[in-house]
Amino acid sequence: MKLTIWGAAQQVTGSMHLLQTxxxxxLIDCGLDYEKDTFQEENEYFPFDPSDIDVVILTHAHIDHSGNLPTLVRMGFQGQVLCTPPTADLTEILLLDSVNVFLSKQQRTHRKRGRKQSSGPKPLYLQKHVMDTVERFVTIAFHKTFKITDQISLQFIPVGHLLGAAAVVLTIQENGKEKKIAFTGDIGRKNYPVLVDPESLPEVDYLVSESTYGGKLHSTGVTLEEKLTETINEACVKFPGRLIIPAFSIGRTQSLVYTLNKIFTKGMLPPVKIFVDSPLAITATDIYRKHHQLVNEESKEFYTSHGDEFKFKELSYVEEKRESISISNYHEPCIIISSAGMLEGGRIQDHLYHNIQNYYCTILFIGYCAKGTLGNRLLRGDPIVRLRNRDLMVYASIKQTDLLSGHGDHNDLVNTVKSQDPAKLNTVFLVHGEDKSLSSLSEALEDEGYHVIIPQKGQTFDLSD
Incomplete structure (x- = not known):
């Protein structure tokens, strides 16, 4: 049995691991690599023949884990894609959204000497390839043992992070020996709005773990409700301004909306108009409703007592573009939730363009912003940003909270590994993290007696021993 790390090696995006018996x-995950120096078209070149892959196992729907599946299919993959039911539904809408993003990049034009010229790369895939991919989905419930072959079985373990997100546990019989290997996918955190807590993994021989928040601890001493109440009060109640919250349409938006519902239901603030400006978020919210049996107990109890967690009086969902444009003419205090979370495209850029120079605007970041993104530039304090080919001064207040981060922090990651006996766990492979995070987590785990490897991209490991 051999393991090759083909993605998210010493970086965060592009998760892709090849396990060969x-x-x-x-193939475990097949995500898009969108690091700063990676061109979109580079995702088209797989380091193996896609037709040689027998099965893909998908940990969750996020594009850095699922986003290159249609390319794999287009290039010759003919097997099944195994995942949980919510992951199948959420992945479909995210992949279709990716097609729109690709086409938007391709169709982006500029005028030069009066002539229209294309300035975008060719799409990696089209809607047809997405639907070809969706047809290959086979859904498996959490905790159910699924036999892939007579020698290989699979089990999905809930890890929070996103509806349907799972760690993958594979049991493999080879040469008269049984080996177990687990892939954490992305690990969530406890007491996160809407989502269940991550569960401990069964004992395995090898563990491939994410490390996004290695060396970093989430804020303590204030609850999410308290932080949001304080921010809304400052931005919209004390002063007649507007609060713009860039949020990923799937996962982050649903948890944010539910928390705002609780705040206004409890009467912690006077009524403030809230716009969720994202068609993708509307579709995703319906999927959350469809799989409501998989949300956490607190969310289920709220539904029983107060009704739909994702619907309340102050809240309006914006679907049509004309409605989105009209928000600029809404002059009362309001909250605008829009995607994308890192500000790299989407309707959020329209709201930024109209408000970045507004002294009465607050922009609250609630998630990770990769290096090189517009969100990262604002967070680091750039005084001028470029939008719609214009350089704009940043007069809006820029704030950030990690209380809605969907990733477990350093202690959560360490505790995930510590559920394994260091005398029995052969190796921990750390992926999906920046250099500092990888190093910090590696040192902490080695201090606990674990054998840790930080793989390079393309590095192969023999797991037969």
Whole structure:
């Protein structure tokens, strides 16, 4: 049995791991690599023949884990994609949204000497390829043992992070020996709005773990409700301004909306108009409703007592573009929730363009912003940003909270590994993290007696021993 780390190696995006047994090739995740220096078209070149892959196992729907699946199919993959039911539904809408993003980049034009010229790269895939991919989905419930072959079985373990997100536990019989290997996917955190807590993994021989928040601890001493109440009070109640919250349409928006519902239901603030400006978020919210049996107990109890967690009086969902444009003419205090979370495209850029120079505007970041993104530039304090080919001064207040981060922090990651006996766990492979995070988590785990490796991209490991 061999493991090759083909993605998210010493970086965050592009998760893709190849597990090879004597007669079977398994790909765990097939995500888009969108690091700062990576061109979109580079995702088209797989370091293996896609037709040689027998099955893909998908941990969750986020594009850095799922976003290159249609390219794999387009290039010759003919097997099944195994995932949980919510992951199948959420992945479909995210992949279709990716097509729109690709086409938008391709169709982006500029005028030069009066002539229209294309300035975007060719799409990696189109809607047809997405639907070809969706047809390959086979859904498996949490905790159910699924036999892939006579020698290989699979189990999905809930890890929070996103509806349907799972750690993958594979049991493999080879040469008369049984080996177990687990892939954490992305690990969530406890007491997160809407989502269940991550569960401990069964004992395994090898563990491939994410490390996004290695060396970093989430804020303590204030609850999410308290932080949001304080921010809204400052931005919209004390002063007649507006609060703009960039939020990923899937996962972050639903948890944010539910928390705002609780705040206004409890009467912690006077009524403030809230716009969720994202068609993708509307569709995703319906998927959350469809799989309501998988949300956490607090969310279920709120539903029983107060009704739909994602619907309340102050809240309006904005679907049509004309409605989105009209928000600029809404002159009362308001909250605007829009995507994308890192500000790299989407309707959020329209709201930024009209408000970045507004002294009475607050922009609250609630998630991670990768290096090189517009969100990262605002967070680091750039006084001028470029939007719609214009350089704009930043007069809006820029704030950030990690209380809605969907990733477990350093202690959560360490505790995930510590559920394993260091005398029995052969190796921990750390992926999906920046250099500092990888190093910090590696040192902490080595201090606990674990054997840790930080793989390079393309590095292969023999797991037969």
């Amino acid at each position: 004597e007669h079977y090739n398994i």
